[in-house]
Amino acid sequence: VTEAIGLDIGGTKIAAVLIAGDAGQVLERRTVPTPATEPGEIVRALVGAATGLMTNQVRAIGIGAAGMVDRAGIVRYAPNLAYRDIALGSLVREAVGVPCHVENDGNAAAWAEYRFGAGRGVRDLLFVGVGTGIGGGIVSDGHLYRGMSGFAAEIGHIVVEPDGPLCGCGNRGCWEQLASGSAIQRLGRARAREHPDSLPVSMAGGDPEAVTGAMVTRAAHLGDEIAVRVLAEVGGRLGEGIAGLVNVLDPEVVVIGGGGMDAGELLLGPARSSFKTTVEAPGSRSNVPLRPAELGADAGGVGAALLALEELGS
Numbered sequence: 001v002t003e004a005i006g007l008d009i010g011g012t013k014i015a016a017v018l019i020a021g022d023a024g025q026v027l028e029r030r031t032v033p034t035p036a037t038e039p040g041e042i043v044r045a046l047v048g049a050a051t052g053l054m055t056n057q058v059r060a061i062g063i064g065a066a067g068m069v070d071r072a073g074i075v076r077y078a079p080n081l082a083y084r085d086i087a088l089g090s091l092v093r094e095a096v097g098v099p100c101h102v103e104n105d106g107n108a109a110a111w112a113e114y115r116f117g118a119g120r121g122v123r124d125l126l127f128v129g130v131g132t133g134i135g136g137g138i139v140s141d142g143h144l145y146r147g148m149s150g151f152a153a154e155i156g157h158i159v160v161e162p163d164g165p166l167c168g169c170g171n172r173g174c175w176e177q178l179a180s181g182s183a184i185q186r187l188g189r190a191r192a193r194e195h196p197d198s199l200p201v202s203m204a205g206g207d208p209e210a211v212t213g214a215m216v217t218r219a220a221h222l223g224d225e226i227a228v229r230v231l232a233e234v235g236g237r238l239g240e241g242i243a244g245l246v247n248v249l250d251p252e253v254v255v256i257g258g259g260g261m262d263a264g265e266l267l268l269g270p271a272r273s274s275f276k277t278t279v280e281a282p283g284s285r286s287n288v289p290l291r292p293a294e295l296g297a298d299a300g301g302v303g304a305a306l307l308a309l310e311e312l313g314s
């Protein structure tokens with residue numbers, strides 16, 4: 001059986017998987033912290049994670065990297081990480097001795113969900129990864145849509161509120177500032193200041209400025225009304241943005257993943273409602289389901305590994 005290794009570089013950890021290439025099945029997984037300091041440290045962490053999962057059957061390594069990854073596998077720009085113009089693929093290949101393919105992490109997750117997750121059996125899919133920011137991936141007629149340079153599906157950086165909060169990319173009011181985990185945290189803190197007796201504030205030790213998105217989500221799951229309303233508001237913005245993307249792309253399904261989906265239906269329900277009222281002519285198109293992703297934290301690594309094998313022609 002052909003095997004491959006997938007490495008998904010997140011803001012805090014690198015999730016590494018060993019997969020059986022034909023079925024996408026995860027044989028082994030491990031995580032290591034993402035060094036925030038300098039690019040050389042990131043390469044060393046990737047090489048370490050890959051070496052730890054290496055077998056005689058491994059034919060390729062796939063890397064899913066946040067940011068703008070060009071078609072040559074060079075990470076050109078990442079709003080939320082400390083690397084620029086770094087050839088991750090050739091550096092890892094030189095160190096490990098196995099062909100290495102680098103892909104944007106949203107593209108990789110989209111491909112995994114398309115092949116073996118919530119998008120099985122469809123031809124046209126939009127993946128929306130809701131984390132600290134919003135990543136995306138587009139499968140069009142069974143092919144990953146990369147655009148001219150490989151930069152397609154940077155959906156988080158569409159400006160939807162010109163005077164809105166400052167984004168990691170330098171613009172104001174990008175969609176990801178209003179509809180992701182950062183938005184849950186920002187809005188959660190604003191509501192916490194207005195309601196100092198609410199559950200998120202007590203979770204934060206009484207300090208509204210210490211409220212995190214995860215606390216808001218936890219409080220909402222426990223039934224806290226203020227937290228539920230924060231998720232509903234952010235979910236609403238999420239659904240609106242997805243409606244615009246569905247107008248452009250006309251996918252069969254929208255798969256929503258990332259850490260933000262810990263909120264589950266508390267985020268997805270309001271997103272579905274605003275999607276239905278915002279998408280063009282909902283009565284004249286077939287229903288486009290907004291489905292939760294199925295592969296969870298494995299998606300980026302599995303997709304990167306599958307794409308690396310496809311690059312080899314296997």
Ligand SMILES: [Zn+2]
Pocket residue numbers: 156157158167168169170171174
């Ligand atoms: Zn931005």
